[in-house]
Structures are given as structure tokens and as C-alpha cells.
Amino acid sequence: MNRLEVNLPGLVMKNPVMPASGCFGFGQEYAKFYDLNRLGAICVKAVTVERRSGNPTPRVAETPGGMLNAIGLQNPGLEHVLQHELPWLEKYESPIIVNVAGNLPEDYMEVAREISKVKNVNAIELNISCPNVKEGGIAFGTNAQTAADLTEKVKSVSKVPVYVKLSPNVTDIVEIAKAVESAGADGLSMINTLLGMRIDLNTGKPILANRTGGLSGAGIKPVAIRMIYEVSQKVQIPIIGMGGIFEVDDILEFMMAGASAVAVGTANFIDPFACPNLIDGLEERLDELGFDSLTSIVGRSSALCNLNHVR
Amino acid sequence: MNRLEVNLPGLVMKNPVMPASGCFGFGQEYAKFYDLNRLGAICVKAVTVERRSGNPTPRVAETPGGMLNAIGLQNPGLEHVLQHELPWLEKYESPIIVNVAGNLPEDYMEVAREISKVKNVNAIELNISCPNVKEGGIAFGTNAQTAADLTEKVKSVSKVPVYVKLSPNVTDIVEIAKAVESAGADGLSMINTLLGMRIDLNTGKPILANRTGGLSGAGIKPVAIRMIYEVSQKVQIPIIGMGGIFEVDDILEFMMAGASAVAVGTANFIDPFACPNLIDGLEERLDELGFDSLTSIVGRSSALCNLNHVR
Amino acid sequence: MRLENMMITAQMEIAPKIFQVTLRGALAQTLETPGQFIHVQIEKSIDPMLRRPLSICDVDMDKQELTLIYRVEGKGTKRLSEKKLGEEVNVLGPLGEGFPIEEVKENDTCLLVGGGVGIPPLYYLAKQLVKKGANVITILGFRSEGDIFLESEFEQLGKVIITTEDGSKGTLGFVTDAIHDLTEEYSVYYTCGPKGMLRAVENSIVSPGYISLEERMGCGVGACLACVCDLAEANVETGKVYAKICSDGPVFKAGEVII
């Protein structure tokens, strides 16, 4: 058996690594570098009903150990994705997850309904955590009731499993996770970016035209690990973990914390081969650490802590 | 006039730089390196009514671009601080801020009442944001009403201005800031650490015995800047900014975002001369950038943004 | 498009804060058009973390060498300037669509207009144009005499007009002043420099032309949408209303995108 294999609702993954939404377009760019079939799954950019132009530039700014982005859900719209992007991906076997966004619950429902009919779409990632849009996005992700309502609505129209992507910009992420689980979510994706800002000393203004942006990259990993650790102990549904994965050991850390699979975002920008390189390194590292399978380490951390009380 | 001078309630500071609470003990250690009179102010470790032993070790863990700590408010207790620590500080002129913590509002009130009577204490920093204790701390800082109630109580007994130290681990920090302002806070300190975790792959357990800890250091700066930018536009009281200050430009960024003074935490551990070095560098940098005074740049960022719409 | 560690074989400060660096590696041979850029990882670290886009200034296919000219702006370019001979940087490239020169014919006259660190990509372009037998007129804008670089190199390829903002050398003013004064005819222009300059150039010239844009980048390969600009008209084929500077650009036909 393939030791790297992990199975999540709707997703039979030959390894636990997928690119994170928004960091991989619809796959075409990185397909120039390697065969996308190497990926455990492919998570594509957020799709909204209408075509969106996103925010004005500058849209990215580097920060110590991370970067801010304020793309603002730019995407070609549902119709175009149905007619061009998803058909292009048909030549790949890796399961596909489509990130779904909108202003109103009805928007989310429309995208989810149509997208989930497509035969090569294996799951939906409900984006209730985009910090860079005025309506929708994070507004749905910071209140447990609102998040649960939306989840329920989308579940009612989706033909594929629904993963809800949570925002870390909340006081109590466990409460929100539990609420969306009760509302029928098949899994969770966490975390989306932390809200941040950088000011350009030369102009005195925020560098991003949108002023604030979402912080991603190595620096946010401890926040992601903490949230996954806490949430995984209170929900039964699996978690796709992300936030600052750059090295093979980061993947293991996420899985020990409680993630069943992982997504790699910012690291793709630094190394276009980030995902396949991580996959290659993973098997080797399992040997070194003496683990038989990846699934056996999921949630290992809390299991150990509960067994023998930490010191 | 001294261009670096800033004035805040209770604090006449010859420069805007103070060490952050918990990163400087009660001053004695760093006094071996330089004259503490160089500091704009001195913010000492959290004080509770009773002596506290804090959390088990390990209490710190490095993370990419930051560190986690779970000291757990270890301190020698109010009595000892009154009899030994504060008298030792009497030989210095720099204003002193005492960070105050407790389990119950009554605890906070007792410490604040007694501490604020001491003649060399110029202000109190109300710690409603320590993420490393089971009771008190962050529990007071994540709910606007609770935070406001506590602020009001402490204000009623304190003879010196009260700065409320806010937690970034909340959905809406502006709401909390406004609530404590209404309750009488003289200023705000922000941000305390982000809740995080790191897992040791060799043991499978969290490195910190306390499992979770507070994330500080360069990586959290964008979150701090964003929060200060947002809060400073909605409150009238001044803000002491902190979170990842390592370089002179970081200080300017905090002030442009809306902070009236700054605190330096983790950087002291890497360079014991961090504070005086930053102070030295600040004047030079003001010249380079062509600013007449430090106070003129406070909140410059939002002022500019409101003037001429960002692009 | 390759990913390769390239070795620094030369590095020097050619004007205040302006550095010229030469990188050796097989990637150099894969350059397609002048005006393409590379995405440089200055060091394997999380601070600086992102790659830095830098234009290709010159290529020596035989020696497998690329030359870049860059200004020390912030952390990344500072670190690059501190690198010593023999050290390596990881390079992703060549990236983007460069200046099209297919339509230029022998004896055509081409106008090149560059400002500051927008000048470097024009150099390899000029060499290629001259190779095709075209005449090249170059207008180079600087702040002051001390900031001038590449002047003699361009002079070997054709007429060069220098403008300085303080008038310390050449024409006083901006490149657009030199454009107005120009008596020669030209069939096409190519320009690269700060946004304000590009706008002014585009408005000053009626001949067809190409402009090279800059924007803060994430991936550099078209995946993150950090670097978009608006198309003047929606693309009829794709319906797209925007272009990605990293992969559709950095060079666009004048008027094609909104600067």
C-alpha cells in the first residue's frame, strides 16, 4: 500500500499535499513545471457567479516571514470556469476541489450547485474567510450562526462534499468549527490568512491599495497549528491544514496537530516545484521518524497529550 | 526641543521607546548593560496579588520569524514588588508602567490600588490579554463588556492613568477598544501575543508544557500594524504599539499606523541593547525621511489615506 | 522557463546604489526576447522571502551569462548587492513576454526611451535591433549627472540623448522634453521606466510603441494574480478585462493596457 495515501470525503488522495486555493490559479501555470497528477489533490482559485476584477494594485507586500495579499477574489466567473478551466483540468486524475465565494448566500448556492455537477469536481471548499472583499468572504466566517446557515444552504445544493474554509481572525474558532459541522460540513479547511497591514514609510500609506491584506507564509504556522489542534479535538470531520507550510516537517506537524491532509500556498511562489518536492521528501522523512503510515500520525499530538499528561 | 519626545497620559517620555512587559523583568538584568534612563519609559513584568510560579517548562519555543512563550505570569507577588522591585527602580527617572494581572476583578483592583500609590509608578497597564493562564488574562480581553467592566473597576481605584493591553486573538478588536475607552481607559497597549503552538516531531507533543503559547516577534508585526491602524481611527486615547519591533523603521511604521509610543519585547532577547540602539537610530532616520518631529507622524498613514483616496 | 542556481561571476556598483551583476548558468541560453525578466531568490530564507523580479539587461549566449542592472531599494536588492563572486542565487526564468522585434526591418529607425532602472532591458533590445540592421535612437532619463549609467554602451549602438532632471548633463528635464525636440522620424518606440514616465511617453508619441510595466509580484508565473493591470478593451477571444504583467507582459503594446 501507498504509505502517503489519505482518504477524505470525496477525495482519494495518493498523498496529502494539495496547492492552496488562490496560490495555484486553475493549474495551468504550474502544469508547465510538472505533471499535476503528482498532487494529492488540486484546489483551485475562488469562483464567484460573476467575473470579478479584484482589488486595485499593489496587491501583495512582503512582511518578515510572510506576505500580505489583497487579490480580492479576482476570477473569470462561474460560466468561464465551467467552460474553460474545469474542462482543461479533465486530463488529470488528481481530485479537484473548487473554492466557492460570493456576496450573498444565493451566490454561494448558485456556484456550488453548478460546480458540483461537473464530473471532475470532487469537493467544494466554501470560502467564508476571504479577508479582502467588502461583502461576503470573511463576513460569513466570523459568526458561528451565519457560518452554519450558509453551510447548510450550500450543502442542500451541492452534489459533492463541502469543506468549509475557516478564518483565523476570530475569538473562538472552535465554536465556528462546531457550528459548521452541525450544519453538515463534510470537512474543514484551515486556516485562511490573518488580517494584516504594512505601511510604506516613503509614502506614509499602506502598501496595499486595499490597505489591509491577508497574511500568509511561514510566520503564521504556529497560529494554524494551534487552531487545528484545538478544533480537531472538538469535531469529527477531517481537516485540511494550511498556513505556512514550507518544509516536509511542517506537513508532519500539521498532521500531528490534527490535519488529515494539507495545502501549500505561498511556498509555490518561492519555488514552483514546492508541492512535488514536499511529496518526495515526505516518504523519506516517514522512514527517518519510523512511522508506518501517514494516517497513523494524524492527531498524534493530542492523543499523546491525553494519554500521558504533559510532564 | 527634543524631537523624539512624546507625551502620553502620565508619561512624559524623552523618546517613544519602552521595553514591553514581561520581556524586561523589573529592569535589573538590562541595567547591567546600559543606563535605564535612556529609555522613554520602563514597563515591568505582570504583577499579581499573590506570588506565582507560572507554567511548567519548556516555556519558550522558536518559530519561523517568532517565538512562543508560556511563562504564565510568574512573578514574586504584589508585596515583594512593592518592597523590592519598585524601590530598586527609584534611582531612575524614566517613567514606570506596571503591568497588572489577576484572576478576578478584585485581584486586579487590589494590585492597581496598591501599585498606583507608589510614587515612582506613572501608569498601569491592565493585562487582559495574557494567553497563558487559565483564569483571568485573556478571558477578560475577548469580550467587550467584560473588558469594559474591569477597566471601570480598575480606573475607580487607580491613582495613575490606566492603559489597557489588548489581545489580538479576537474577531473585532475595535469593538473592545471602544468599550474600554468608554469605560475610562486612558490609553491602549496593543498587541499582546497571538495564540500559537508548535509540535516537537520527535516526541509528537507540543513543545511547550502548557501546549499553547503566545506568539511574538517579527512575524506578528503586520497583524499589530493592522489592528493599531483600525483602532486608532475609532478611539481618541493614545496607543502604545508593540508586536515585532526589531528595527528603527518598525517604530516609524507603528507610529504612522497610529501608535503614540512603542514597546519592544522579543528583540531584547536577541540583542540586550535593542532599546538603546533603536533610540539612537531613530533620530538619524527622522532626518533621512525629513520629519520634523515624531509626534507629527503619528497616524500619518490614515490621515493620508483619508485625504487623498488611495489610488 | 527554468529554475536554476546561477553563479555570480561579476558584480560592481556602476552608479550610486546602481549595481551591475552577471549570472552564469544554462538558463541564460533560453532567453527568447529582449525585455524578459527573471525572478530571483536572493537567498533561501523567509526574510526576504519572495523572489525579486529583475529585467535582463544583456545576454552572452556563449558564455551562458546574463547581466542585470538593479537599484538597491530594500532588503532584497541590498542583500543581492552584498553577494560575492562565486556565490549563487536561484533564478526562475526567463519570464514574461518581451519586446517584439519581428516587424522591425533593416534601416527602420526605432526610438528607445528609458528612465532610471527601466533602462536596463532596453540595452539587449537595442543590440538586437542593431543586429537586424535597424537604427536606434535612445533617450535616457536620469535624476542627475552622477546617476548616469550605460551611456557609452548605448552610444556604440546609435544616437543617445541624455536628460537629467537638474540639467547637470544633457537636456534639462524629462525624457518627454527630449522626445519633443527630436527631429528624426521613427517607426516604432519602446519604453520602460516609472509609471509617470510611461504615461507621459505614451501621450507624447503617435507612432506605434511598446511599454514595459512593473508591479509587485508574487509568483511571477501568472498563478497568483498579484500583478494585474486593466486592459483598455476586453480581449475579444477570452473575454478577459485584465492582463497579468508577469506572464502577459511585462511588455504591452502602447494603448493596450491602462497605465
Next chain:
Amino acid sequence: MRLENMMITAQMEIAPKIFQVTLRGALAQTLETPGQFIHVQIEKSIDPMLRRPLSICDVDMDKQELTLIYRVEGKGTKRLSEKKLGEEVNVLGPLGEGFPIEEVKENDTCLLVGGGVGIPPLYYLAKQLVKKGANVITILGFRSEGDIFLESEFEQLGKVIITTEDGSKGTLGFVTDAIHDLTEEYSVYYTCGPKGMLRAVENSIVSPGYISLEERMGCGVGACLACVCDLAEANVETGKVYAKICSDGPVFKAGEVII
């Protein structure tokens, strides 16, 4: 206590993953007692960010050189091991309270017990004890024969007993096995190594002794309270129930703190 850039003047791998490095600088002359440590900033970066505490293994006051021996554990020690001669690291130190040797008299016999990378600080201690005319017996515990280091150096200072967990050399088992087998009398012992070993040693020996502890550190100077351990009894003067390993330690009287 100083802050100084020290230059690497020697570095080599003396056993698998175990490196010996020599640092030159005036700071070396300020060492007070054997067993003190330095807090090393491997590089000016935010990753690794914190300093790394490393014990002083040997000092050459004349040459102004400190020698350290360290195991490559994680990012920081890995980077340190990659540094080349002539490169500098920033050092804060010497820090902490080392092994007290004032009470040792000529011809006293001292037992030194070290395990793994707990061994290095015992070396300068042994040298100082021998200088005072004391006899030194050293028990050094390793995992396996291949891991052994400093054996011949200690042999020049007195009797050395090696223990290996796999019996590949010396006594099979742990340092405590060698302690039990020991026939010599000794008036004081000094020990440094992993916590489990320190506990076992403390429980095996009745003579007075000193143990050197390790803990993850922040500041290294007593300000952050990262590195505390519990005192067996509250300090009567200060009322303190804990000690800071970085500034009250790393060396404590056996029994003084709870390991």
C-alpha cells in the same frame, strides 16, 4: 558579560554530528568559572531568531579563544556547523554561574560525570581542578563507540571511564553503572548531561555535588523567566521558590533544585 562578534578560527566534526568550534575575541578573557555558557546568535536573521546557549568547553586566555563542542540538533546548530573560518558570530557572555571550585583542595579527588553534549563544560572544569592539584576521575557516557569524543583530552588530566549504551566500548550501560563500580573515594562530584542522567547521578551519589542543567532559553540573562526550575526549598532570604537556570545556574548544588 559582554556582547561581541567573535571570529571562527577553527571548526571540525569530531564525532558524527558533534562539532568543535573555536571562537576568537576579547570576551574569552572574561570567563569567570568553568561551566559558564555563552548565548550565540548564529546569524542576524529572524529564522533562526533566538540565540543558542552553548557551554564553554575550553578557554585560551592568551589567544583570546573559546572552544565549544556542540551537537547538530536543529536549525541553529546546523547553520553554525556550516560556518567557515573567518566568519563571525555574535556572542553574549560569559553567562551564568559555573561550577564552584574554591573549596577543592590539593589532592582532593573529584568525580566528573558527563553524558553526550553535557561533557564539554566538564573539560575546562577538569583542567582547572588539575591546576589546583586535585585528582580528577571522569566518567563519560556515550551511546556507542563511534560517538566518543574528548576521551584522550580527559585522559591527560586523570582517570577516564567510558560507558556506552551498546557496550561497544568501555562499560556496557550508563554512567551510573560506572559510578556503582567505582572503587575510588571522592569528596565532590560535578555532572552535566541529559535530565534523566542527572537525576540518576544525583540519586546514586551521597557525596556533595554540583549539577549543570539545561532548559530552553529566551534572554539568557534572567529577564524573561523562560528557564526556571523549582528550588527544593524556598530561598529563605528572598522567599523565592524557583531559580533561573540562565542566571542563577546553570550549575546548582545537588539537591538544591528539583530536576
